[in-house]
Amino acid sequence: MIVKINEYIESGILESFVMGSASDAETEELLRLKELHPQIEEALYQVEINFEQIAMNMAIPPTPAIWSKIETEINEIVRTNDFQALSIEAPGRRNNNSRRGRKSDLIDIESTSSHMRVHKLWRWVLAAIFILGKVFLAFAIYFYFANRHSEQRIEELKTELKLEKTRSVPQ
Structure with a gap:
């Protein structure tokens, strides 16, 4: 044992x-x-x-x-009229039925707006990221077409070079 x-x-x-x-x-x-x-x-x-x-x-x-902030917040809680003391239960002596009947344990959250509020600084940061994204996209498109044009020009030059070689070679 x-x-x-x-x-x-x-x-x-x-x-x-x-x-x-x-x-x-x-x-x-x-x-x-x-x-x-x-x-x-x-x-x-x-x-x-x-x-x-x-x-x-x-x-x-x-x-x-x-410490002063905690003290201020506690004093504000005590000053409010709807202050309710919290009941502390000993562990192991919990009554499962007591949780079901009390709704004061839960906080109802309701929102009137479907929009998210963002700090003004973040609005500028997000706008800058958006604009930079568009600038990088424009550069990517430009360099894509410039590369494509360069490759086409290289192919043209290769064909011209082959033609010159065939003309210059005596038969």
């Missing part, structure tokens, strides 16, 4: 649970086994500590300007 517990611990389910990517069945199984086996509870605690250390070591501290 200890071998199976060690295999379970090393299977990666603990890591997926800590990251929040475990399925509901895996979460329920882990929570049930955690109550029965203290080794799993200790391993889960160690995985959480390891993830926290990785996050702390790789964290990039935000600039003071970001």
